Amino acid sequence: MVVLAKGELEQIALPAVQKVAPPLADVPEVDLAAAEGRAAAVRAACEEHGFFKVTGHGVPLALLARMEEAAAAFFALTQREKEAAMSAVAPGSPFGYASKRIGSNGDLGWVEYLLLGVTAAGASTGENSGATLPLPEEAVPSAWRCSFRDLLNEYTVAVRRMTCEVLELMAEGLGMERDAFARLVLDEESDSMLRVNHYPPRPDQLKQLHGGGRVTGFGEHTDPQIISVLRSNATSGLEIALRDGTWVSVPPDQSSFFVNVGDALQVLTNGRFRSVRHRVMVNSVRSRVSVIFFGGPPPREMLAPLLQLVGEGGRRRYREFTWREYKASAYRTKLAENRLCHFETTSL
Ligand SMILES: C=C1C[C@]23C[C@@]1(O)CC[C@H]2[C@@]12CC[C@H](O)[C@@](C)(C(=O)O1)[C@H]2[C@@H]3C(=O)O
Numbered sequence: 001m002v003v004l005a006k007g008e009l010e011q012i013a014l015p016a017v018q019k020v021a022p023p024l025a026d027v028p029e030v031d032l033a034a035a036e037g038r039a040a041a042v043r044a045a046c047e048e049h050g051f052f053k054v055t056g057h058g059v060p061l062a063l064l065a066r067m068e069e070a071a072a073a074f075f076a077l078t079q080r081e082k083e084a085a086m087s088a089v090a091p092g093s094p095f096g097y098a099s100k101r102i103g104s105n106g107d108l109g110w111v112e113y114l115l116l117g118v119t120a121a122g123a124s125t126g127e128n129s130g131a132t133l134p135l136p137e138e139a140v141p142s143a144w145r146c147s148f149r150d151l152l153n154e155y156t157v158a159v160r161r162m163t164c165e166v167l168e169l170m171a172e173g174l175g176m177e178r179d180a181f182a183r184l185v186l187d188e189e190s191d192s193m194l195r196v197n198h199y200p201p202r203p204d205q206l207k208q209l210h211g212g213g214r215v216t217g218f219g220e221h222t223d224p225q226i227i228s229v230l231r232s233n234a235t236s237g238l239e240i241a242l243r244d245g246t247w248v249s250v251p252p253d254q255s256s257f258f259v260n261v262g263d264a265l266q267v268l269t270n271g272r273f274r275s276v277r278h279r280v281m282v283n284s285v286r287s288r289v290s291v292i293f294f295g296g297p298p299p300r301e302m303l304a305p306l307l308q309l310v311g312e313g314g315r316r317r318y319r320e321f322t323w324r325e326y327k328a329s330a331y332r333t334k335l336a337e338n339r340l341c342h343f344e345t346t347s348l
């Protein structure tokens with residue numbers, strides 16, 4: 001990763017959090033292979049934390065290992081080669097490779113990443129050929145093009161399938177029709193994304209500056225989409241905020257996935273499921289590599305609390321808006337901002 005310029009060094013180091021977050025003792029866990037109790041466990045975790053771990057997911061561990069290896073090899077390319085991945089991307093687009101800059105509103109973190117759009121064409125009928133990432137030929141250096149793209153596609157298809165199973169359990173847990181949420185991510189026009197993050201170990205420059213203080217890889221935020229499904233290598237770093245605002249660290253588990261409830265799901269459930277605030281702190285000795293599937297609705301989709309979840313005479317906590325509107329508004333904000341408050345009925 002490129003060396004930090006002086007101003008950047010201070011900015012990345014500034015949000016350093018000095019207090020070490022204790023590990024979350026009982027990470028809520030849902031075993032997708034369990035015979036019973038899955039929907040209730042999913043509902044409880046989404047209501048309490050907006051976060052849980054998924055085991056028994058059926059995604060082959062060999063696929064996870066291949067993805068991790070390919071991601072590590074991509075980030076080991078030269079800066080010039082990685083930046084070639086940007087050249088095919090339209091100016092102003094969030095997609096492609098970037099280093100340290102998160103979004104376009106000045107957020108910085110000790111991270112480099114690839115952000116890719118995902119199409120769900122054919123996914124709802126099961127005809128999916130695996131062509132899920134409209135990745136231009138030039139977007140990945142030549143040595144990688146075919147095999148890396150094919151692997152990203154294979155990974156996305158498998159993880160999206162599992163994501164939809166989780167979304168069906170969420171709906172079941174709330175007494176809704178099973179496809180109430182999954183249909184949005186399976187829609188041909190679903191606005192989903194895949195993100196591959198690499199957090200190199202904390203550089204000496206930052207260690208000296210802060211006398212051993214902690215360094216932010218990805219600053220605190222909630223994810224705007226419906227659901228995010230994360231898998232990382234065995235390096236720690238992910239932290240979540242509990243209801244009372246206390247930060248706890250999540251012990252890594254490379255054979256499981258972690259699910260975050262996103263803002264759009266908080267709206268659809270009228271606040272019953274909470275979008276979890278989370279962040280990544282940089283490890284002092286080991287690299288962290290994570291891959292996240294963000295399941296989003298189609299841009300035209302109207303989002304509003306679902307009637308069954310508001311109840312008769314109940315109060316709708318959010319007004320109606322399209323995903324296009326929400327995303328545009330979210331992308332104008334800085335990472336840590338509360339993006340949903342502009343859509344609350346009380347603020348009208
Ligand atoms: C600062 C920003 C980065 C982000 C767009 C935003 O303006 C606010 C939301 C951020 C986030 C968080 C979850 C995902 O990583 C992401 C891709 C998304 O959809 O919303 C990022 C955006 C980004 O990195 O472009």
Ligand SMILES: O=C(O)CCC(=O)C(=O)O
Nearest residue numbers: 195197218238280290292
């Ligand atoms: O890289 C991680 O572990 C989490 C990153 C994240 O929260 C994001 O990309 O939205």
Ligand SMILES: [Fe+2]
Nearest residue numbers: 221222223278
């Ligand atoms: Fe996130």
